[in-house]
Amino acid sequence: EDKVVQSxxxxxxxxGDTVTLNCSYExxxxxxxxxxxxxxxxxxxLFMLTSSGIEKKSGRLSSILDKKELFSILNITATQTGDSAxxxxxxxxxxxxxxIFGTGTLLAVQP
Amino acid sequence: xxxxxxxxxxxxxxxxxxxxxxxxxxMDHENMFWYRQDPGLGLRLIYFSYxxxxxxxxxxxxxxxVSREKKERxxxxxxxxxxxxxxxYLCASSLSGSYGGGQFFGPGTRLTVL
Numbered sequence: 594e595d596k597v598v599q600s601x602x603x604x605x606x607x608x609g610d611t612v613t614l615n616c617s618y619e620x621x622x623x624x625x626x627x628x629x630x631x632x633x634x635x636x637x638x639l640f641m642l643t644s645s646g647i648e649k650k651s652g653r654l655s656s657i658l659d660k661k662e663l664f665s666i667l668n669i670t671a672t673q674t675g676d677s678a679x680x681x682x683x684x685x686x687x688x689x690x691x692x693i694f695g696t697g698t699l700l701a702v703q704p
Numbered sequence: 705x706x707x708x709x710x711x712x713x714x715x716x717x718x719x720x721x722x723x724x725x726x727x728x729x730x731m732d733h734e735n736m737f738w739y740r741q742d743p744g745l746g747l748r749l750i751y752f753s754y755x756x757x758x759x760x761x762x763x764x765x766x767x768x769x770v771s772r773e774k775k776e777r778x779x780x781x782x783x784x785x786x787x788x789x790x791x792x793y794l795c796a797s798s799l800s801g802s803y804g805g806g807q808f809f810g811p812g813t814r815l816t817v818l
Contacts, residue, residue, distance in 0.1 A: 627806055635708075635767035635794055636747075638806035679745065690754070690798055691762065692734050694806060 597622040607703050610672050614698045616682030617664040626665050627692065628656055629681040630697050636681055639667070652700035672702045707731070708810035710795055716816045723782040725813050727795030736778035738762075738770060740791040745772035753778055754788060754800065785817045791811065 603700045618626065625643040629636035639648045644673040645660035653672075658665045669676055679699050713724035727736065738751040739762075749762030752769040759770050767789060771779045778797075782789055792814050796807040 629809075635809035635812050638808060641806055647815060683747075690800065690807075691737075691752060692747075693749075694739075694747040696744065 594694055595686060597682055597684055597686070597693055597695035599698050601651065601698060602696070603701070604700040605701045605703060606672055608673060611668065611670045611699060612672060614667040614669075614680050614700070615664060615665070617643075618682075618684050618697060620684050620686045620693070621665065622686045623660065623684060625640075625685045626658055627683045627685065628665070628667050631679045631681055631697070632677075648691075669700075670699060672700075674702050674704055677702045708761045708795060708797055709790075710793075710810040710813050712772040712813050713811060714816075716818065717782075718729055718783050718818050719786060721785050721817075722754070723785050723817075724795055724816065725780040725782075725815070727778045727780070727797075727815075728776055729808070729810075730776065731797065731808075732775065733797035733808075735798045735807075736738055736772065737796040737798075738768075738778065738780045739796065741794055741812075742791050747816050750780065784807075785815075787812050789815065790817045791815060 596619045616683045624647035627641045628639040640656045648657045655668045679697040680695045685695040708729045735754050738750045739747045748764050753759045753772040769781045780812045792812050795810040796811045798807040
């Protein structure tokens, strides 16, 4: 059965710290892996990764995919309290555009 | 900007009632999705649609049905609401094509079934 596992489940850091969130997957017919940020509302799209080894970057956030080892990481540098959220990882596989989500990592950034 | 709207932010219904959740997107996306999100279980796909009048079951379709009569609108129907359908319901849309790009989510409807 296809699945996505995120770790850690939750994380508490202080402003200015750097964090790394992990996502591993066991899927068939992999097409892409996506990261979302969810605050107290709907998830917002961050990155879509399809090629191994190519880093996607947006400000202080970056992500990379390793298709050989079947994992992705999301890095956040110089964290701010506004980064506090649940970060969701999802893969897209098969012939459709369905996404299978992990349960998320809850990040709390303290002042 | 992609805009996905849902008809209600909060909804309270009684067991056995028929419930309609509406979702509208304004970016001419082919694909539309309904998820429910529960603590510890994450986002789970209920149904999705890749074209008007087309629908496919997701991972947890039992107790739900959907309707897509127009491209921009995707409705989720609970024929006879039950307490275990209390949840946050999220609608999403995306383009079609090889990878479909990111899915864009609506604000969610928090449904409570008493």
